[in-house]
Amino acid sequence: MAKAASSLTFSTSLPKLCRPFSISITQPPQVSLNSKKLSCSISSAFKISRRTVTTTKASSMASSGITTVDQNNRKVVEVFVTEEELAVSLAKYTADLSDKFAKERGSFTVVVSGGSLIKSLRKLVEAPYVDSIDWSKWHVFWVDERVVPKDHPDSNYKLAFDGFLSKVPIPSGNVYAINDALSAEGAADDYETCLKHLVHTGVINKSSVSGFPKFDLMLVGMGPDGHVASLFPGHPLLKENQKWVTHITDSPKPPPGRITFTFPVINSSSYIALVVCGAGKASVVQTALRKSQNSDVFPVQMVSPEGELKWFLDKDAASKL
């Protein structure tokens, strides 16, 4: 089991957002519960094909297993009737990528956020994945962290350790927590120094496109205000395009002192899973997925990786699509 964390000690212009979509539904529904038929229609910014799906609830897009993809298979939106089904699918998605990267490059670099995401990872610590995943290949990082002691209730490390990391045999030296003895600025610099070392030693890939570290998978949540990592709406840090890791001392969501990956790092990823549940986030999801212009209102709209972006939504989060 993963024990204590190692203490870390780690431009592109911001990308054009909201690539135009031509969406088609590519997968059959994964479940059929009470066999009500509904015609799935998603329109506006997306050119969406229509077809009949089987689901429990006749409301817009909220049908388990409905998947939409863009033309290049680089942006995928999947909606699940329940958070439980979302968690099952997220575990398989993560396990498949773990296998792929472990085989291809002998390691798997995984970045997690805090918040509700961690609960949605719970199926990974159950059969079959807890036994089938080669956890020794995992290297775990945080896309953002609150600058508090690791045993503090606000710590994203503690959240992940209690809910996930303590239950799987990831080598403790592969778990890269912040140095919580430092200031927010010091902890961000320290984390960036650590990342640079790991890029240098080949544990983390480097993007040949951006020159920023290229993580294999980022598992990221979104706040009700559309923030991702600790990148909040309207904050100057959204424009940071030099640093890999930066800090914030005036976070609108407590606690105020945090470190966060910058957008160039986030957007250099091979895969990003954006995991969003709950009706309280439906309006932001609607804006993010229906807007065709690149006038970014919410930070989540700035998530646009070199690789694949997949949205995992429950039906409540997707209820306004």
Ligand SMILES: O=C1O[C@H](COP(=O)(O)O)[C@@H](O)[C@H](O)[C@H]1O
């Ligand atoms: O403060 C934070 O909030 C976001 C979103 O959290 P959620 O509970 O609404 O999912 C989280 O992704 C981030 O890591 C965390 O520091």
